[in-house]
Amino acid sequence: MKELGNTLGKVTGIITVVVVFVALVLIYLEDPEPVEYIRMTEDLKAQEENFRQQNKSCFILGASGETGKVLLKELLERNIFSKITLIGRRQLTFEGKEYENLVQEVVDFEKLDDHAAAFQGHDVGYCCLGTTRAKAGADGFVRVDHDYVLKSAELAKAGGVSQFHLQTSRGADKTSSFLYLKVKGQVEADVEALGFDRYAIYRPGVLLVERQESRSGEWLARKFFSALSAVCTTSMAIRVEAVAKAMVSNTVIKSEQKMEILENKAIAALAKPAEK
Numbered sequence: 001m002k003e004l005g006n007t008l009g010k011v012t013g014i015i016t017v018v019v020v021f022v023a024l025v026l027i028y029l030e031d032p033e034p035v036e037y038i039r040m041t042e043d044l045k046a047q048e049e050n051f052r053q054q055n056k057s058c059f060i061l062g063a064s065g066e067t068g069k070v071l072l073k074e075l076l077e078r079n080i081f082s083k084i085t086l087i088g089r090r091q092l093t094f095e096g097k098e099y100e101n102l103v104q105e106v107v108d109f110e111k112l113d114d115h116a117a118a119f120q121g122h123d124v125g126y127c128c129l130g131t132t133r134a135k136a137g138a139d140g141f142v143r144v145d146h147d148y149v150l151k152s153a154e155l156a157k158a159g160g161v162s163q164f165h166l167q168t169s170r171g172a173d174k175t176s177s178f179l180y181l182k183v184k185g186q187v188e189a190d191v192e193a194l195g196f197d198r199y200a201i202y203r204p205g206v207l208l209v210e211r212q213e214s215r216s217g218e219w220l221a222r223k224f225f226s227a228l229s230a231v232c233t234t235s236m237a238i239r240v241e242a243v244a245k246a247m248v249s250n251t252v253i254k255s256e257q258k259m260e261i262l263e264n265k266a267i268a269a270l271a272k273p274a275e276k
């Protein structure tokens with residue numbers, strides 16, 4: 001009995017140490033408070049209306065993906081563009097009247113130069129494209145997450161796009177020794193060099209979404225962060241709906257910055273006013 005008590009005491013001690021350690025790591029990794037974005041969204045409705053009046057058009061890359069499809073829904077609901085074009089590798093089908101006026105451009109990403117026209121005449125471009133190493137292999141991952149994204153951005157710039165919104169990832173860093181973070185950081189930097197009038201990078205943590213396709217590692221992380229998000233706001237995870245809302249709000253707000261990086265917490269702060 002005494003031995004059982006000792007063992008239980010040890011286990012409780014270890015669990016406490018682990019929990020405190022995880023909490024300290026999470027606090028250390030916290031993003032700075034995004035005060036600036038909270039201020040910029042004060043008159044969001046008026047800014048949205050002003051943007052709407054300008055009859056602008058946009059394209060979305062990755063509209064069939066988890067973030068892209070929620071972004072499309074959000075754009076249709078808030079109706080800030082007079083024309084929305086989806087650029088993707090396959091024709092998508094939608095149910096509902098709101099999807100009727102969409103334009104779709106099916107392109108071969110290996111021959112994007114042949115599809116330059118698809119990228120012409122838009123004001124804003126959104127990119128939620130991406131694959132995984134597990135799905136595409138290391139080379140395939142680089143091809144999609146760097147090469148396709150960069151080539152699309154080049155064509156968009158040449159085609160007259162002034163605002164480019166790119167979804168990358170928390171921890172993106174071109175000097176990282178992790179392929180995923182390195183590629184994300186490299187594509188951020190290469191797109192920046194194109195010199196869009198306005199360029200916004202979104203670096204979400206784990207995306208909280210009920211994904212159709214099964215990715216075991218992501219599933220486990222998502223369950224963990226969903227539970228954590230229920231009790232506190234962290235800079236480690238975010239719902240895809242919040243990413244989409246932040247992208248749309250950020251499109252309409254007036255920003256003095258030519259280039260901006262929105263970490264997970266800034267994305268959450270920017271999304272909030274549109275959630276009301």
Ligand SMILES: NC(=O)c1ccc[n+]([C@@H]2O[C@H](COP(=O)([O-])OP(=O)(O)OC[C@H]3O[C@@H](n4cnc5c(N)ncnc54)[C@H](OP(=O)(O)O)[C@@H]3O)[C@@H](O)[C@H]2O)c1
Nearest residue numbers: 062063064065066067089128129130131168169205206207
């Ligand atoms: N999942 C996360 O927790 C997480 C966290 C942080 C950042 N991110 C990043 O956020 C971005 C969006 O993530 P997500 O989970 O919303 O994406 P997703 O659901 O995996 O969708 C990816 C999109 O990219 C397209 N795509 C993939 N491979 C392609 C290829 N070879 N050629 C052309 N198109 C291709 C897909 O088109 P099809 O439908 O035709 O396949 C789809 O539209 C990605 O860059 C991802 O790395 C993800």
